Amino acid sequence: MNKSSVIEANMQQRNDVKQPRHAIIILASGLSSRLGKAKQLLCKNSEPLISHMLKLALSTQPQTIIVVIPRENLCIANAIEPLAAQNTVIHTVINPTPETGMAQSLHLGIDALTDLDNRLLNRVLIMGIDQVLLDQQHLTALLAGKQAVVASSYSGDNDWQHFDKVPLDKMPIDKTTRTESPKKNIIGVPLVINYELLKQWQSELVGDKGLRHLIRGLSPKQIQVVINHQLNYDIDTPEQLVYAQQQGWLDK
Template sequence: MTSDVDTNHSVLAPKTPMPSSTENNEKDHAVIILASGLSQRLGQSKQLLSKHGEPLICYMTKIALATKPLAVIVVIPQDQPEIADVIHGLVRQNTTIHSVINLIPKTGMAHSLSLGIDALITPKISLMNRVLIMGVDQVLLDTDHLTALFAAKSTVVASSYQCLDEASSTDTSKNNIVGLPIVIDVECLKQWQPALIGDKGLRHLIRALPSNQLSTVINHQLSYDIDTPKQLFYARQQRWLD
């Protein structure tokens, strides 16, 4: 599953029609795509699963590009030439995209995020107000959800969705998850960076936020990610993946 926070603090997404991603505000943000997982439970690279005839990592990168960011940083694992080739193909097509190699992907998601933050230290950083952080395996993520995240103005705006882990079904505190994708003020993200260790740093940091700095957008479609062969089989049954 994606790295998440267990909480019931959430607000409903607006019911009024949302503007398309092409109507997003000026280019004042960057995107970090955490795509350096080794997919050990799945048994194959989730980044290379196919959606609408293209690798899932390409599909997700294009969703990120639809928000019109200043930069898209894609963190990928070392020694995965097929993933690297796919991303390098995108980089050649769009100079907004930059790839970062995680030399120690087993370390966890927090390390990947720290690498992504390092990659944002460019002349453009002074123009960035916020950063969108997302993964690659929430197969029903769409641009409307990202637009809703950017529409909120809290320090951190996270996604909220139902926990589908059967082992947690009797624990009401885990019925809703708050996690990726999130939009965060860039200054807050830089302050968080030293605490990003292993796979739990982001969850702990979000939990520590006062309620007036955190808001959420509910989207239960994000509950469906791809970590296991069973989840992959179900996603293909539903035609969410090729």
């Protein structure tokens, strides 16, 4: 190798060290029992919701995307296939027991990352698929954080009965970044977590607990939150779906 090649290789190595390398785990194996239909296949901008979320994930230029889906649902798998064929970073994992809760999906996602060659991986972005107002700006803000965990924070108000009285442009939206969140706010996904810390926590993921109970044990210096009250609007019930369609967040 000549001198110029050595210099170029050293510069590339320094850039790789400086540039955060992240993977993404998309938790999409929920059975949507309250909704009565697969939320993964709801339509947003004329495409399945899971495809929309995969495109958001791809926009962050991750090293790898692991998308965990439920067993025996070919429609969900088929919705993913076109994007997976075009983007080799997308890997699909089947959850054989989705009824056991979110922790199992996350456990499988971590296993899949471990099986891949991720020597340069340092952080993992974890996201779901039913927060229909999630956008690239929010994911970018999470990835810009420096703490061991950078989580989303949003209102815990799930009473959708009053939403029809609030104009869309008057809804409370706050995307500011803070080191601590209001006491009544939920701290949760999407979130970015140090890869080594995630692997340490893997054995403690049980049932529906997920990461939230583990995050509560962190010191204020270990966690940062990005507030975005739009993330409160996830889709769990038929009433929420109707409202989201009326607002144009999802296709009718």
